[in-house]
Amino acid sequence: MNNTILIVDDNPTDLKLSSALLSKNFNVIESSSGEEAISVLLSGDCAPQVIILDASMPGMNGYETCQIIKQNPDFAAVDIIFVSGHDSIEEKIKGYDAGASDFMVKPVQPIELIKKVNSALQHYTQFQNACTESKIAMETAMTAITDAGELSTVIHFMRESFQCTSVKSLAKLIVSSAAGFGLENSIILQTSHESIAETSGNRIPPLEYEVLSTLKNAKRIQQMGRRLILNFGTISQLIKNLPDDEEKCGRLRDHLALILEAATSRLKAITLMxxxxxxxxxxxxxxxxxxxxxxxxxxxxxxxxxxxxxxxxxxxxxxxxxxxxxxxxxxxxxxxxxxxxxxxxxxxxxxxxxxxxxxxxxxxxxxx
The missing domain is CATH 1.10.287 (Helix Hairpins)
Structure with missing residues (x-):
């Protein structure tokens, strides 16, 4: 059975053009407004694997539509690709905050559209296949935290970091250490020769990578709701799900800062080596x-x-x-x-x- 793509655009010409490009290989459902798209999704008649969403629409715009869709657990794993006539970083950050995983600028190029849709479908398939494994891994991590305590994760990182002889292995260790706290996170390590990105999830969406790269020059520790950005020069980390408990949140900020301080020193040693x-x-x-x-x-x-x-x-x-x-x-x-x-x-x-x-x-x- 063909994968289903939901296209939401108030411009009839753009809507028909995108539909014509994708209908050859996919089951395409068209919607001309955010309200209509949400109605179609809630009806149960449409279960898309990818949603292509126009950012600027009258009434409910694309960002509002995206937020509502992402709040529904049934569509949390569905990649949403924003289409916009603007190419500013502010526009992309708005899309990322709303829950989108990728971004395209109008006029949409056919090759780019097909490539991004295929990439989103691959992500959706990988996510579905990994759901059970991820759940078991998270439960195991949470059990380890309960038994050993938060500080053991920091000590474990300190000990294991001396075994890291490559930037890639250090990045993986940082991500797994933060995941040990039950935190979903992504990280970028940069040297004069390479830039290495890692994530606790299945992959880093292109928009998330771009936003993280842009925010690396922000202040050292910056919290936005449940998100946390840590910038330590050559290392930038994004935490996506800080706990609601403010006391625990403060402890985790301290632990993460300590880990990145040590990681920065180890990165310098690896680079020198x-x-x-x-x-x-x-x-x-x-x-x-x-x-x-x-x-x-x-x-x-x-x-x-x-x-x-x-x-x-x-x-x-x-x-x-x-x-x-x-x-x-x-x-x-x-x-x-x-x-x-x-x-x-x-x-x-x-x-x-x-x-x-x-x-x-x-x-x-x-x-x-």
Whole structure:
């Protein structure tokens, strides 16, 4: 059976255009107002997997419509894609606060529309398949909190953070630690080389990612209703479901701030470690090239001295030297040839010391 898409738009032309694009592959239901859309949903005759919603409509606008839809548990998992003639960050934040998961700007491009609908359908399918597993995981997390207490989660993070050797593993640990408090959360860690996002949910919707990236420059701790934004420079975290209990909420804010303080320090260490690995790799390559070039040069010098000895032996008789003089000259050349080889051997000792230093640095980096 085809997936159902509900399109809500007061503009008949836009409504028909979107419907025509999607009706080839999906079961499309059209609605010309927010009031009509809610009526259709509540009637039980329509159970869409994706809703495409015009932001600006007379009467009940798209934001109000979205809020009402999302308040109904039957449609909480349905992705709502806003369509708007405005492309401002304020408009996108309004859409995110209303409950939308994605955003498109009019005029809608067919390829973009189909791509976003397919992405939303994939999310819906993944959400349905993961519901039971997520419920069990949340119950397990809540049981652990009850048995061990909130502070054990912080201690666990402190201990495990030293085992994190990548930005990705650190991001996962932060998210799982916050989830240990029963908090739905998303996080972005940024370095000069990469930006890593993680979430306790199935995925980070594009609009949520954009909003979180925008809010990273806001004040350090900012609470908006049940949402909490924590900004620690290179780390920004969004908490989506703070408890109503103000005392517990205060404790969790303190725990989360402590975790991010520690995470910031660990992120710096990981970044430094990665940079040291890059420098170490470059050093090893340089040492290898230097040793290769030195070997080639030594062999060339030896060959030059050998050629000199051969040429002297072949031509000494032409210079009218006595046998004794010839022997003195040959011994002198051989003497300085041996001195040249001795200098190369001393250089080899220095090469070994340099390689030993590089190996010690490598051991330190791998053990960090």
């Amino acid at each position: 990665n940079e040291m690995k890059i420098v170490l790799d470059c050093t090893k390559v340089s040492i290898s090239h230097y040793q290769e070039n030195k070997t080639i040069q030594r062999e060339a010098n030896v060959q030059v001295m050998d050629d000199l000895m051969i040429e002297l032996n072949d031509n000494l008789f032409q210079y009218g030297l006595t046998e004794e003089q010839e022997n003195v000259l040959l011994k002198m050349v051989e003497k300085y040839n041996l001195k040249t080889l001795s200098l190369y051997e001393q250089g080899d000792s220095g090469d070994q010391e340099l390689q030993a230093i590089a190996n010690k640095i490598a051991q330190s980096v791998s053990g960090a």
